Amino acid sequence: xxxxxxxxxxAALLVVSMAGVALAQGPARFGIGRPAxxxxxxxxxxxxxxxxxxxxxxRGTSAEGAAIYATKCAQCHGKTGTEGPNDILVGREPxxxxxxxxxxxxxxxxxxxxxxxxxxxxxxRRAMPPTAPGSLTDNxxxxxxxxxxxxxxxxxxxxxxxxTTLAAVKMPAREHFVPDTRTQMPRKxxx
Amino acid sequence: MxxxxxxxxxxxxxxxxxxxxxxxxxxxxxxxxKVRGKPPRATGQRAAGEKVQRLVRGxxxxxxxxxxxxxxxxxxxxxxxxxxxxxxxxxPAHYSLVIHGMVDRPMVFTLADLKxxxxxxxxxxxxxxxxxxxxxGPETTPGQLAGLTSTSEWTGVPLATLLKEAGVQAKAxxxxxxxxxxxxxxxxxxxxxxxxxxxxxxxxxxxxxRPEQGYPARLFLPGWEGNASVKWLRRIEVSDQPFMTREExxxxxxxxxxxxxxxxxxxxxxxxxxxxxGFPVTLTxxxxxxxxxxxxxxxxxxxxxxxxxxxxxxxxxxxxxxxxSMAHTxxxxxxxxxxxxxxxxxxxxxxxxxxxxxxxxxxxxxxxxTTGYHLNPVTGWVVQAGGKVIYKEEAxx
Numbered sequence: 001x002x003x004x005x006x007x008x009x010x011a012a013l014l015v016v017s018m019a020g021v022a023l024a025q026g027p028a029r030f031g032i033g034r035p036a037x038x039x040x041x042x043x044x045x046x047x048x049x050x051x052x053x054x055x056x057x058x059r060g061t062s063a064e065g066a067a068i069y070a071t072k073c074a075q076c077h078g079k080t081g082t083e084g085p086n087d088i089l090v091g092r093e094p095x096x097x098x099x100x101x102x103x104x105x106x107x108x109x110x111x112x113x114x115x116x117x118x119x120x121x122x123x124x125r126r127a128m129p130p131t132a133p134g135s136l137t138d139n140x141x142x143x144x145x146x147x148x149x150x151x152x153x154x155x156x157x158x159x160x161x162x163x164t165t166l167a168a169v170k171m172p173a174r175e176h177f178v179p180d181t182r183t184q185m186p187r188k189x190x191x
Numbered sequence: 192m193x194x195x196x197x198x199x200x201x202x203x204x205x206x207x208x209x210x211x212x213x214x215x216x217x218x219x220x221x222x223x224x225k226v227r228g229k230p231p232r233a234t235g236q237r238a239a240g241e242k243v244q245r246l247v248r249g250x251x252x253x254x255x256x257x258x259x260x261x262x263x264x265x266x267x268x269x270x271x272x273x274x275x276x277x278x279x280x281x282x283p284a285h286y287s288l289v290i291h292g293m294v295d296r297p298m299v300f301t302l303a304d305l306k307x308x309x310x311x312x313x314x315x316x317x318x319x320x321x322x323x324x325x326x327x328g329p330e331t332t333p334g335q336l337a338g339l340t341s342t343s344e345w346t347g348v349p350l351a352t353l354l355k356e357a358g359v360q361a362k363a364x365x366x367x368x369x370x371x372x373x374x375x376x377x378x379x380x381x382x383x384x385x386x387x388x389x390x391x392x393x394x395x396x397x398x399x400x401r402p403e404q405g406y407p408a409r410l411f412l413p414g415w416e417g418n419a420s421v422k423w424l425r426r427i428e429v430s431d432q433p434f435m436t437r438e439e440x441x442x443x444x445x446x447x448x449x450x451x452x453x454x455x456x457x458x459x460x461x462x463x464x465x466x467x468x469g470f471p472v473t474l475t476x477x478x479x480x481x482x483x484x485x486x487x488x489x490x491x492x493x494x495x496x497x498x499x500x501x502x503x504x505x506x507x508x509x510x511x512x513x514x515x516s517m518a519h520t521x522x523x524x525x526x527x528x529x530x531x532x533x534x535x536x537x538x539x540x541x542x543x544x545x546x547x548x549x550x551x552x553x554x555x556x557x558x559x560x561t562t563g564y565h566l567n568p569v570t571g572w573v574v575q576a577g578g579k580v581i582y583k584e585e586a587x588x
Binding site (some may be wrong): 026029030032033034035036040044046047050097098099100101102103104106108110113114115116118122123126127130133173177178179181182 | 434
């Protein structure tokens with residue numbers, strides 16, 4: 001075998017092995033699945049962002065929410081939201097310093113622990129009440145959110161909650177939340 | 192050997208007769224070798240005397256009975272469950288996963304579509320971030336103490352493959368994963384994890400995922416708190432910011448002694464659990480193989496130390512090979528118990544050098560009022576002088 005033939009043979013081998021690599025990694029796209037239509041996305045795209053993005057049209061007040069709360073929520077959360085037996089929703093913390101780590105008896109209420117008011121709307125609309133999840137109208141959810149925020153002394157008794165006013169509510173706990181400082185990703189490269 | 196039709200017919204008749212004999216038998220014979228055994232059956236069952244069960248706690252969870260198990264794989268029907276709106280019944284023919292948001296091509300994938308993509312199978316633990324019986328009494332079993340971790344072989348399509356199909360845009364940083372259970376549970380996941388080792392899984396230990404674990408398809412995030420691996424996955428929305436869902440704000444966050452609360456604390460840190468001996472075992476003096484499981488979301492377990500003197504001295508246990516990344520690892524330590532009270536404990540060290548903390552260390556950082564998430568202290572068992580083994584009770588705060 002001459003040197004030339006050896007070299008070209010190596011080049012041919014290299015081409016073959018590179019093709020093998022490309023094949024093993026697969027194509028850029030497989031063409032599996034189909035495009036999602038705007039309608040089918042809209043039908044299940046129910047999340048609300050913390051800046052209020054995607055909050056729907058509609059409105060509600062605390063007074064309207066109180067009536068809904070009494071019939072659909074009080075059974076599990078108590079007459080005023082402080083009694084339980086399920087999550088205690090109402091209550092502010094007069095002490096400074098966010099003392100949750102030191103006080104095992106301090107409940108995590110909407111008023112003292114939830115960092116975003118928009119989360120109340122998002123969660124109540126998607127999952128409450130457990131006996132009929134997803135059954136509340138947008139107006140009912142705005143009204144319940146207004147009731148809970150007012151009960152937690154976060155908005156005025158006569159405030160109207162809608163996509164603009166709800167997004168503007170600042171929660172006192174927000175500044176106390178910090179992202180994880182541990183390294184999130186595996187600390188060694190994966191083989 | 193040539194088998195004729197006549198042979199087959201005779202054989203079938205014989206099998207029917209034998210089957211009748213086997214079915215008539217109700218309790219084990221004194222000498223099983225003198226009785227014809229049972230015929231084949233379509234699905235296997237545990238031996239009649241093995242009553243191994245999950246421990247059901249209320250309406251939202253059941254734990255793996257680690258005291259009854261061996262090796263590292265959790266039988267699928269004993270994998271822990273934790274759900275926030277019950278276990279949904281989903282028709283696989285009508286299942287679909289929508290990927291939209293900051294993508295070039297919003298896509299819908301049926302279950303058949305997901306299975307058509309190139310697949311991967313990986314053995315990983317899955318642990319609920321609230322996996323410690325903080326105020327456990329002396330009569331606490333290993334499963335009661337830490338039953339919300341299990342290990343399975345998960346099969347599915349890498350999420351990166353699906354995201355490539357949809358064309359994730361350059362500014363994407365987070366995605367929302369949403370389930371189709373009654374809680375319509377949502378969690379935000381960093382795009383780095385989604386593109387690294389996340390799987391949309393449809394297989395568990397060689398068969399379709401069980402309903403309690405997310406049938407027909409779930410997100411699986413190796414090494415991360417179970418809640419983020421959203422089950423019954425119906426939708427993924429790609430975004431440039433986290434969604435601040437109820438689960439990642441009012442729940443699954445950890446108050447610290449410095450007046451902050453930690454959020455997006457995904458990784459499960461190293462932990463170990465002696466599964467034998469523990470309550471309700473009673474030992475007799477002699478050689479005891481102490482054994483248990485260790486795991487870490489940071490990679491592989493590097494070492495498990497065992498103490499038989501209440502933490503005064505420690506000896507490295509033997510690790511069962513192969514040690515897999517982000518999977519339960521079985522450890523064993525031979526101990527000659529000569530009688531007299533002893534406290535046995537274990538502590539795990541992972542490949543990054545992280546050592547499982549003591550309860551006191553955790554309390555200092557987190558405080559007595561902190562939530563029950565991400566608590567992985569060293570725990571132990573008291574072998575009483577008479578051989579009875581009870582949980583080494585420790586107050587929280």
